[in-house]
Amino acid sequence: MGLILCATRGGEASYRTQQAAIALAKEQNDEIAFLYIIDLSFLNKTAAPIVVNIENELDQMGRFFLLMAKERAIEQGVEVRTITRKGIVQEEIINAVLNEGATQVVLGRPAGELSAFQTSSLQTFADEIERETKAITILV
Amino acid sequence: MVNSITILSAPLVSAVNPSSMDGIAVFISVGIFIFVFLTISFHLLHETTAALLGAVTVLLVTYIGGHYNPDLRILTFDDAMMVVDWNVIFLIMGMMILMSILDDTNVFKWLAFRLYSLAKGNAWAIAVSLILLTGITSAFLNDVTAILMLVPLSIQMAAAIGLNPMVIVIPEVLASNIGGAATLIGDPPSTIVGSHIGISFTDYLVNMAPVAIICMIALLVFNWFQYRKDYGDAKRKVSKTLTDQLASDAQISDYVTLRKALIVALLTFIGFFVADIFGQMPVGVVALSGAAFLIVWVKPDMHHMLREVNWTTLLFFIGLFIVVGGMEATGAIEWVAAQVILLAGNSLDKAAVLITWVAGISSGIVANIPFTIAALPVADYLTANIPGGTESRIIYWALILGADFGGNATYLGSAPNIVAVGLLSQAGIRLTFSRFARDGVPVTVLTLIIATIYLLIRY
Numbered sequence: 001m002g003l004i005l006c007a008t009r010g011g012e013a014s015y016r017t018q019q020a021a022i023a024l025a026k027e028q029n030d031e032i033a034f035l036y037i038i039d040l041s042f043l044n045k046t047a048a049p050i051v052v053n054i055e056n057e058l059d060q061m062g063r064f065f066l067l068m069a070k071e072r073a074i075e076q077g078v079e080v081r082t083i084t085r086k087g088i089v090q091e092e093i094i095n096a097v098l099n100e101g102a103t104q105v106v107l108g109r110p111a112g113e114l115s116a117f118q119t120s121s122l123q124t125f126a127d128e129i130e131r132e133t134k135a136i137t138i139l140v
Numbered sequence: 141m142v143n144s145i146t147i148l149s150a151p152l153v154s155a156v157n158p159s160s161m162d163g164i165a166v167f168i169s170v171g172i173f174i175f176v177f178l179t180i181s182f183h184l185l186h187e188t189t190a191a192l193l194g195a196v197t198v199l200l201v202t203y204i205g206g207h208y209n210p211d212l213r214i215l216t217f218d219d220a221m222m223v224v225d226w227n228v229i230f231l232i233m234g235m236m237i238l239m240s241i242l243d244d245t246n247v248f249k250w251l252a253f254r255l256y257s258l259a260k261g262n263a264w265a266i267a268v269s270l271i272l273l274t275g276i277t278s279a280f281l282n283d284v285t286a287i288l289m290l291v292p293l294s295i296q297m298a299a300a301i302g303l304n305p306m307v308i309v310i311p312e313v314l315a316s317n318i319g320g321a322a323t324l325i326g327d328p329p330s331t332i333v334g335s336h337i338g339i340s341f342t343d344y345l346v347n348m349a350p351v352a353i354i355c356m357i358a359l360l361v362f363n364w365f366q367y368r369k370d371y372g373d374a375k376r377k378v379s380k381t382l383t384d385q386l387a388s389d390a391q392i393s394d395y396v397t398l399r400k401a402l403i404v405a406l407l408t409f410i411g412f413f414v415a416d417i418f419g420q421m422p423v424g425v426v427a428l429s430g431a432a433f434l435i436v437w438v439k440p441d442m443h444h445m446l447r448e449v450n451w452t453t454l455l456f457f458i459g460l461f462i463v464v465g466g467m468e469a470t471g472a473i474e475w476v477a478a479q480v481i482l483l484a485g486n487s488l489d490k491a492a493v494l495i496t497w498v499a500g501i502s503s504g505i506v507a508n509i510p511f512t513i514a515a516l517p518v519a520d521y522l523t524a525n526i527p528g529g530t531e532s533r534i535i536y537w538a539l540i541l542g543a544d545f546g547g548n549a550t551y552l553g554s555a556p557n558i559v560a561v562g563l564l565s566q567a568g569i570r571l572t573f574s575r576f577a578r579d580g581v582p583v584t585v586l587t588l589i590i591a592t593i594y595l596l597i598r599y
Binding site for chain 2: 008009010011012013014038039042043044045046047048049050051052053054057058060061062063064065067068071
């Protein structure tokens with residue numbers, strides 16, 4: 001039984017990616033690990049007073065999205081686990097693949113204005129994951 | 141105030157002649173300001189780095205350049221310390237300490253979840269309650285804090301009922317800028333201008349809260365027309381697991397600290413209202429006193445507490461005050477103000493309308509904090525030189541409303557907008573410039589029209 005790692009967030013575009021990962025897991029009888037990464041780099045250029053524990057807020061938001069993804073997977077009879085990490089998205093996906101021993105990685109292609117990723121860099125990143133982890137990377 | 145003009149003019153005469161517009165110092169000070177302004181507005185550097193770099197350049201040009209050529213003297217170190225509005229700095233610092241302790245208790249998320257539960261899955265009711273809660277929180281804490289505390293939970297609630305989070309988050313951001321205009325401590329432009337003119341918390345509230353409330357109602361009406369279909373299509377039933385997760389994240393974490401923090405916050409706000417009685421005690425003193433009492437009572441870990449104070453914010457404001465002080469000292473701002481008077485034909489109403497819309501449009505395109513600090517000496521000049529200006533203070537109100545409401549037009553306009561874009565991206569949603577402007581521009585135009593009518597009728 002292999003492990004499919006699906007990096008996800010919470011937008012509409014993520015649901016499509018999650019569904020593709022769930023379908024793949026069902027077909028191969030694999031387990032899924034949904035991964036959410038907290039990236040605070042958007043605060044790097046503002047001088048606004050950040051007195052809120054924003055890492056904690058985003059951790060809770062991430063866990064909520066992972067719970068939604070988990071519910072979908074369980075409804076379809078797929079075994080699932082969830083992971084949250086903090087750091088730069090690309091680096092943390094690779095670290096998660098290595099730590100969890102994932103055999104496949106599912107990433108969502110950009111879907112119009114709803115996506116947080118750029119098309120051009122995604123294929124390069126997928127190649128980098130395969131090179132560094134040997135996990136097969138699927139773009140959906 | 142006139143206050144700042146008085147403070148500034150005396151020491152600066154020794155540095156440069158403020159009425160002289162032909163010195164090279166004028167061009168250097170304006171050049172430094174434009175560099176800082178554009179760097180901040182287009183996020184080329186961290187805002188604090190840009191402001192500090194500008195301030196240091198002003199001082200280095202004065203000392204090193206001035207050593208060889210007296211015409212290069214812009215602002216001495218002593219003058220620089222005098223142009224910084226320490227009331228603003230201490231107010232922000234005090235409120236940061238109060239807010240960080242209050243935030244640790246989770247009270248605002250608890251309140252948001254109670255409102256969500258009361259709405260019983262009605263998307264429109266959930267949106268209205270979150271928008272109003274954000275607006276009110278922005279008025280009494282500050283706009284960025286309100287967004288950081290409430291938007292992550294709002295995104296989750298929207299996702300839970302199958303609603304695009306943007307249809308709640310964008311109006312929340314717009315509400316934070318509108319609500320922040322209601323009090324002296326809400327939006328940075330309100331704090332900067334309010335402190336500068338030495339107005340009391342109550343006087344500010346009496347003058348600005350009515351127009352902020354009208355604009356908040358206008359925002360809700362706009363929001364209904366814009367998103368009624370989305371709200372209607374949202375699902376009412378949320379799974380028990382998701383509801384339980386929301387409820388567990390929105391628990392009060394520390395009732396003892398909450399009780400203490402609420403008592404001190406209440407006393408601090410009473411202090412804001414009555415400060416005027418005690419020899420016009422500045423609001424910065426009240427905020428800092430509240431923070432000090434709370435630290436003594438709650439006894440937080442002081443190292444942790446000091447880390448919670450966002451020093452970059454304070455350095456950002458200090459740097460900006462010095463950069464703008466440099467322009468004021470060289471006479472550049474006085475020249476701009478004189479041109480505005482010429483344009484307004486010495487009419488207070490025309491000048492007020494001009495300031496409202498120039499501030500509004502500029503704040504939509506570039507960051508509203510440096511704009512406000514730079515426009516303040518212009519407002520001083522207009523107020524002092526147009527008949528009736530000093531009595532009505534209409535120019536200052538126009539600047540506050542223009543800068544606060546104008547910050548809504550694009551996501552570059554003010555800090556809450558940028559923070560919300562980042563939070564949405566963490567939820568996998570890319571809020572583009574044009575998508576934000578689709579709501580931001582009409583709301584800005586609508587609120588600036590309301591502000592203009594309000595100013596002309598009331599003053």
